[in-house]
């Protein structure tokens with residue numbers, strides 16, 4: 001049941017590179033990461049690829065397969081025709097280190113810019129109480145495996161390096177939404193979401209949602225509700241009056 005597949009794999013580093021053609025054996029039940037490993041073992045011992053779990057849980061094997069951002073370990077070879085040329089390239093939105101490995105530190109920087117959960121005054125850990133519906137809302141967002149496929153896909157930064165400084169990306173706008181919707185988080189995160197983390201750049205195209213391997217409804221359940229909360233604050237006449245009286249900036 002094995003066959004030889006045609007692979008085109010991007011080889012290079014930050015100075016440049018190109019696509020190289022390989023013929024690699026494929027066996028029944030294998031995923032693209034298996035083929036990349038066989039390529040390493042038999043023809044290209046210096047091929048760089050990042051992976052850890054091979055189970056869709058560590059988020060480290062993100063790459064682009066035929067131009068679509070995907071996890072190498074969760075993409076079955078059976079989804080391709082046997083005579084199809086399969087092109088594997090590194091994530092486009094991040095700088096290449098070597099071959100299929102990119103520098104994703106942009107995401108760590110964005111994560112650090114978001115103030116952490118701010119518990120209510122007078123309550124200690126163990127005294128927090130939440131309704132189940134609020135727990136479930138957070139839990140959807142907490143399925144995130146930090147693969148950054150959504151960050152890589154979002155058109156705001158995919159071809160616009162200049163937007164990176166002012167845009168946290170869907171994964172971290174979702175984190176802000178999670179905290180904003182948390183009933184025990186005492187911080188008001190709406191102004192910062194808009195002014196510092198670039199929520200306004202998002203035009204809800206849902207491309208991030210489409211590539212999320214965890215099936216998180218990033219746009220519908222995080223970004224749109226966050227936009228509604230920002231709009232409520234901005235256009236609420238009582239908030240407007242309060243801001244005028246107390247000269248708050250928005």
Ligand code: SF4
Nearest residue numbers: 154202204205206208
């Ligand atoms: S919905 Fe927003 S964050 Fe997601 S890909 Fe589109 S513009 Fe980017």
Ligand code: SF4
Nearest residue numbers: 144145147148150212
């Ligand atoms: S939200 Fe989904 S696509 Fe984005 S980093 Fe998390 S798991 Fe990956």
Ligand code: FES
Nearest residue numbers: 053054059061073
């Ligand atoms: S190797 Fe862990 S998600 Fe693919």
